[in-house]
Amino acid sequence: MSTESPLVVLPGETIDPSLIPTHKKNPLRLGPGLRHIPPSEIVPTVAGQLVVDHRKTSMWIEYNGGRYIPSQGDLIIGQIARSATDFYYVSLSPYTPNATLPHLAFESATKKTRPQLASGELVYARVSLANRHMDPELECVNSSTGKADGLGPLKDGMVFDVSLGFARRLLMAKSREEGKVEVLEALGEEGLAFETAVGRNGKVWVCSESVKTVVVVGRALRETDEKGLGVEAQRKLVKKLVREMR
């Protein structure tokens, strides 16, 4: 469990050295939002909450940005723009350069058995390469094990836009305690059957047998995000929406 210091920092501020975790052997790890200026300065580059984890000797900044910047290892939902000879061009967010997804980067894909994806279809992929100077690259398979782990094309369903910070909270392992997001669990408890995929680029895919379920889930996600509801308010919202649906 990381120790949460509710300290909000602005870009360029100096950080109090007593907050920086030190360890005899482990080097300090900096996460997103912090930059190291040798020899010993650590400077935030975005505005947000500074989070320090003493157990892992790491520190990073939680922030809610507007535009998604791809980083390696992120799971995202992309839209196929078009197909080239060896790869697909996938759009991660509108009006940004497309990412590339090789035709064979799917589970057990060969030239003859690869999935044929049309323009406009959605894929759940992982970012395999991302840096400032190149267009990002994606993969739909875990390159070391060869398994898909749930990645691949997403059929039917509906995709909703959410803010980047909300998507990150949804993807947290302990979303109930750390992310304070209970909407999806609460909706499941009310008896709705649906499946979701959350993309770090601010998209949530929802699929269900019943159209009404998908609409209710979408509205619950949107309102939680737009109004910044707490856990109690989320439960109330879910109850209200399910009642209206029935």
Place this chain on the structure above:
Amino acid sequence: MPREAEPSANEKAFLLKALQDEQIRLDGREFDQYRPLELTFGEEYGVANVSLGKTKILAKASAEVTVPFADRPLDGIFTIATELSPMAAPHFEVNRPAETEVLLSRLLEKTVRRSGALDTESLCLVAGQKCWSVRVDVHVLSHDGNLTDAACFAVVAALRHFRKPDTSMENGVLTVYTPAEREPVPLGWLHSPFCVTWSFFGDEGETALLDADWMEEQVRVASVTISLNRHGEICQIAKLGGVPVEAVALLQCTSVALTKVKEFSTYLDGKLAEDAKRRDKGGFMAELRAENDRIVG
């Protein structure tokens, strides 16, 4: 030039399925329900801020004295300028009118200018030499569908709110008074037209919706914009291509449009009255009072 973002195949299919099989819209509205409409006036006369859901439009009316057109010496000049900039949505470019922009300015032109909503003869000051040139600038701050209805409402609200400086003619000398010298006067307004846009879905245009948001606009197969005022006088009906629609359905759309326009009219009248009351400083008697404000101890 960035191309417009397209919704994915999943979204389009889902939207159509929800509309045609289950008769529900994604945000839970009825088929003939508008998004929440809000209107605020600025501090200056003639500034109207309209938001229809997430579509936000700012209209500003202004006037200056110029020479009238040679072929119309007894009329003033009235122009509506709509320029869509990347502020509305990233795929719009300044100085390169896209189809949306051309259609929007044409519809506003026909609705407000050609229908004679503003009496241009009242803008004439000296025949053939001086007249008022009234100009409304429409700025789209955010584009989430249905720019036409929101823009028309904003233009009408701005023009009705606007006050032009008072003038007088004595011995061939025209005097234009500043707002400090004489209270500005409202424009000569004849009737208030509003636009109502219907969108059609389905292979034969069977499903009809009012006030489509951006996603619904991408999926629709046809659309009709009906402009009328609250007395039921139709200024124009524009159906620019798209799938053919039953004539009977179109007549039904027009009658529902009349109900909506009456609602718009009442709302606008209410807002204008509220604004007038707020600005009303009590007149002469209030200025002459010598009482001090009571101090609450």
